[in-house]
Amino acid sequence: xxxxxxxxxxxxxxxxxxxxxxxxxxxxxxxxxxxxxxxxxxxxxxxxxxxxxxxxxxxxxxxxxxxxxxxxxxxxxxxxxxxxxxxxxxxxxxxxxxxxxxxxxxxxxxxxxx
Amino acid sequence: xxxxxxxxxxxxxxxxxxxxxxxxxxxxxxxxxxxxxxxxxxxxxxxxxxxxxxxxxxxxxxxxxxxxxxxxxxxxxxxxxxxxxxxxxxxxxxxxxxxxxxxxxxxxxx
Numbered sequence: 001x002x003x004x005x006x007x008x009x010x011x012x013x014x015x016x017x018x019x020x021x022x023x024x025x026x027x028x029x030x031x032x033x034x035x036x037x038x039x040x041x042x043x044x045x046x047x048x049x050x051x052x053x054x055x056x057x058x059x060x061x062x063x064x065x066x067x068x069x070x071x072x073x074x075x076x077x078x079x080x081x082x083x084x085x086x087x088x089x090x091x092x093x094x095x096x097x098x099x100x101x102x103x104x105x106x107x108x109x110x111x112x113x114x
Numbered sequence: 115x116x117x118x119x120x121x122x123x124x125x126x127x128x129x130x131x132x133x134x135x136x137x138x139x140x141x142x143x144x145x146x147x148x149x150x151x152x153x154x155x156x157x158x159x160x161x162x163x164x165x166x167x168x169x170x171x172x173x174x175x176x177x178x179x180x181x182x183x184x185x186x187x188x189x190x191x192x193x194x195x196x197x198x199x200x201x202x203x204x205x206x207x208x209x210x211x212x213x214x215x216x217x218x219x220x221x222x223x224x
Contacts, residue, residue, distance in 0.1 A: 031210050042214045101145050105157040
């Protein structure tokens with residue numbers, strides 16, 4: 001299975017600021033995704049991070065609010081911009097593993113916005 | 115869009131079997147997954163099943179799929195205290211994206 005790390009693991013931020021979350025995988029993967037898990041809720045897909053091109057966003061999520069980079073096959077970043085308390089969530093990256101049927105998740109970044 | 119539903123809570127006695135149920139609506143689902151989330155942790159992939167299969171067993175875990183009824187279940191044999199967690203059912207379509215259920219909180223009591 002792929003080993004995925006995320007930085008930071010948690011952060012407390014002030015409203016109006018931005019936070020960039022990093023996702024690093026120990027092997028090259030084709031598919032990388034970013035999910036949000038609001039408190040006590042399930043996971044919602046934010047976007048698919050595409051290597052070398054713009055991310056593909058799901059309904060309700062826009063690039064201005066959640067810019068994503070994916071410069072290579074092992075790394076991606078998600079920025080949460082102009083944060084408000086409603087952005088307080090766990091943000092998780094996931095990857096499609098070497099066995100293309102398996103999707104693995106990073107440990108998540110727990111974000112609290114005051 | 116896809117819709118995945120699960121019961122929210124399950125309480126089971128240590129040593130008994132747990133059965134967690136899930137229903138989904140997308141008939142084009144290719145794979146169905148079970149993930150485990152322990153408090154404060156990320157998601158751990160437990161097992162998955164291809165939509166053309168009806169059963170998969172992996173040690174204490176048994177997955178049953180009724181494609182006609184779009185019903186998926188996860189059975190945990192000999193449930194232990196370490197099995198206390200939230201269990202998420204998820205389906206995947208052709209586009210690799212996962213749609214998750216709300217999660218079932220399993221509590222194992224002594």
